[in-house]
Amino acid sequence: MKPINVGLLGIGTVGGGTFAVLERNADEIARRAGREIRITTVADRNTKRAREIAGGRIKITDDAFSVTRDPEIDIVIELIGGYTVAKDLVLAAIENGKHVVTANKALLAVHGNEIFAAARRRDVMVAFEAAVAGGIPIIKALREGLSANRIQWVAGIINGTTNFILSEMRDKGLSFAAALAEAQRLGYAEADPTFDIEGVDAAHKATIMSAIAFGIPMQFDKAHVEGITRLESIDITYAEQLGYRIKLLGIARRREQGVELRVHPALVSAKRLLANVEGAMNAVLVQGDAVGATLYYGKGAGAEPTASAVIADLIDVTRLHTADPEHRVPHLAFQPERVRDVPVLPIGETITAYYLRMRVLDKPGVLADIARIFADGGISIDAMVQKEAGEGESQTDIILLTHRTVEKNADAAIARIEALDTVQGKVTRLRLETLQGI
């Protein structure tokens, strides 16, 4: 069969990795795909770097749009990133009848509904395994491997930068700022780490997973997004003492009235595999009604792990590019006419457990007052620890773990607690995920 010609837009880290793996494993890939898959054109603003990486045998251009129009190109890989040029390029490729492979989670989370609608009109595929959890084939697992299930929830460590920082904070007792600096020094965090540490990147990925898990549109603007910048070392220590680790989780959960879609730090029992995912690794836990819990673990970033996902998509698209659309897996797992407009619930409607830390005066009756407030709010307490006051100190910390409750009720109780004379300052509240049933 004739080779498949691929145009690569953007030859940075992942683009370079894709180029290298396609070359190195050309034989193994052809053994699987049944034909050669070759990058024939690379578009990059830095044509000099592109030439250094891609060598002399292929076409190099700084005009990415020309690639989307090239009649010789069957598939366009978009690895430029961001929402602006990348969006125009992806839409142009689609309009020109090209299949698209992209690793661009921001683009899909924010403009995915528009992009997939355009792809359907033109009968082309838009594949995006690399957009979530790098080399872990989680999109395929959700879309195809677990297709028998009513998926109940997905919870993942889907940002390696923040997981690395949290591992460093715990292992070495570092502050957030020190751990971030270490991550930057080692190349795990970018110079501007905002998207990672504020949870935005994880929220892009959680949004994509919510769409393919539940058959709903992308609703990134409705996601609750909370990063790790305000996390204090003391809470990591206390959590550890109680048998928990703090992870930045991306969670999509189906409820009767809608879906929860949220990214925030959360306590996870140290006995769980998910709590033991360390450093820059990623892992996604999926709960399906038939299969129960399954977990997918691996490298969520990096040149070759991400290239692994990009090329897997290339092979899938190669196999199906001349097939009728009904022979293909729907872009977002569900038939487009069967996607349902299920709303994302406000964060106050979230149901989860909580870790609360409060500074209190070390005197009789304090605990009783606090316990009464929770009882009034119908919130059950799972564990309570009062730290011994230091020598000569009149204040101490109380740490409380609640059972699952509705977030707005927890917040109401916290407001009442903060109003007590005996409680100093604000209550620190972290969510605690049991990762079981609904």
Place this chain on the structure above:
Amino acid sequence: MKPINVGLLGIGTVGGGTFAVLERNADEIARRAGREIRITTVADRNTKRAREIAGGRIKITDDAFSVTRDPEIDIVIELIGGYTVAKDLVLAAIENGKHVVTANKALLAVHGNEIFAAARRRDVMVAFEAAVAGGIPIIKALREGLSANRIQWVAGIINGTTNFILSEMRDKGLSFAAALAEAQRLGYAEADPTFDIEGVDAAHKATIMSAIAFGIPMQFDKAHVEGITRLESIDITYAEQLGYRIKLLGIARRREQGVELRVHPALVSAKRLLANVEGAMNAVLVQGDAVGATLYYGKGAGAEPTASAVIADLIDVTRLHTADPEHRVPHLAFQPERVRDVPVLPIGETITAYYLRMRVLDKPGVLADIARIFADGGISIDAMVQKEAGEGESQTDIILLTHRTVEKNADAAIARIEALDTVQGKVTRLRLETLQGI
């Protein structure tokens, strides 16, 4: 689109689960597959039980062959198990142009080459996600999700019965026999547990994974198969003290001269996620050259987890049943004409590390003699522990961990050690897997 009609052969545990999940999730499945998938005929020797499970609206027969000939049936699910009738039925279905979905690892590991050749001749699909690791979509991950990679090795906990027994032995200090009895009481082990505890079931699954990971034929008869029946509690205890857990692993590893294909108990560092897979759970670790290590975890058995895999296959087959064969993923991941006759290496050529336990006289020079034998054999010692002799005892245990070496060299050294006057009885040898590179 018209519904897909499925004939189910065998409505035992998994068949019942498949029936139940297809009914319960009919809407969710149709939202994905774009059409209804319905079981229209069930064949089971026990027609009364079949009727109880499947209800009155579908055809029940005790003649499974009639289902394979039924022109109304598009896909046949084989859940009878074993090599004999199941083989005839699968081949009959293929000859009649039916697509087949099966959970039968024994059949595929032993007769897979013949079955897939027949399926190619008739242009039908034979899907088998449920044959390995139950509900975990590991076949899809290996065949499609990691298709960019040269896969270097696969190592899995792929038999829940033995993992449950090993967890019980470790947690409760039980003997193998007591843990087996407990597993039988709780339904995790069958009345005749031979296939599980002797490693045969795991070897079937490892054989299937080796074929799709490396693009080689099924070579079950060449697999090295060792179960857990001779495992002693003392070694679990000693391993634990050294920071290791003992797991029954199925391993397929690519080497220059051939592949290692082996099932046996092995020490795994307790820090590894794989070592922390407890009870009846399954997990598979895959090392690819681009993606690095990825891990897949979930329930490896049970009615609905296995049904999850069976139905995922049904949906895949439904999507592609009218597509041209080149639009389908090859049965065994690689194009049939590109499968290579790579030999399975004899077990003596295995390269791995070892745990050795020996009973020695508690007198000077013993350690020196043993160390000399290893040095002569070019085997490096990673750790050595000599247990303190009990009060009034003249013998003690030495435990040794070696670095990686060729198995026949390790065995030669062990033979020399056993010949020493100061060493009592046989040396206990267990493999220790570092689960890193080659």
